[in-house]
Amino acid sequence: MILVTGANGQLGQCFQKVSAQFPNIPFIFKNATELDITQYAALRKTIQTLRADTETLWIVNCAAYTAVDKAESEPQKADQVNRIGVKNLARICAEHQLPLIHFSTDYVYHTKQNTPFQETDTVSPKGIYAQTKMAGERAALKANPDRTMILRTSWVYSEFGHNFVKTMLRLGAERDLVKVVADQIGSPTYAPDLANTVLHIYQLVQNREVALANLSGIWHYANEGVASWYDLASAVFEYSKLPCKVEPIATREYPTPAQRPPFSVLDKSKIKAAFGLEIPHWRVSLKNCLHELGQYA
């Protein structure tokens, strides 16, 4: 059985969607109102009850404080969810010897490095969101060291929630021109690809093709390929045939309360080798997303 927390967020909704392709896996989806990860006692009770009913229970934590810029003025709120909430989950998982799958961010890599980051590379999170996500990773690995899988991912989008691709589709329908930052380089991630990968890994473990002990630690997942936000916006308009032009601008022309890393491409060699994954290129997955949104022309 898999318990998905934060189930009404973007990634949580993607788990709900792709779960239909895994009819053999029982799922429990809990949104923020139904299960608040910052409320230790209630969280523990829920997990204990589920644990009593099933031999196999995995916790997939999609709950997070993700308002990157707002976090600068709400540091305690971000810390509550991204560090304390994650620590709560990890403590309860340790108590019951349960695997915890948790998601983190490429924003931990805010350095001058300009080659793809490996999981062992130096981190330097800047800004409250990135720092609280980093603190959450550390708290989870400390509390539940043998069974915590941290998946660092980047530039997540899908047909659900708020994300860059949906914003571009909206702006592209309203305007003739959008200006988009061209000097931040990363890898877009289609959230259903990430959700599918987690469920694939769950099955590999259930089928004893991979040992549970091999999951713990930090892993990278993003789609293949590299892009700037300008490249991504241009591809959205090209594939949806929206007649909107894109003008490349510099980060300094679009100031935000929280700084973003200039380069945060994730090296995915480790996860591909460990689980035999073939990861789709971001352009292929972007077309899939636009198709799902009825916007692929």
Ligand SMILES: NC(=O)c1ccc[n+]([C@@H]2O[C@H](COP(=O)([O-])OP(=O)(O)OC[C@H]3O[C@@H](n4cnc5c(N)ncnc54)[C@H](OP(=O)(O)O)[C@@H]3O)[C@@H](O)[C@H]2O)c1
């Ligand atoms: N989006 C990206 O570009 C990106 C990039 C890299 C990594 N990530 C990571 O990927 C994960 C999923 O992100 P996402 O895009 O799905 O974020 P999201 O859409 O903001 O979803 C987060 C969900 O968590 C819920 N939540 C907030 N506080 C909670 C609490 N105390 N207890 C339970 N649920 C709570 C939110 O509910 P409410 O909305 O009701 O508050 C929301 O439904 C996060 O760990 C994020 O840091 C995202």
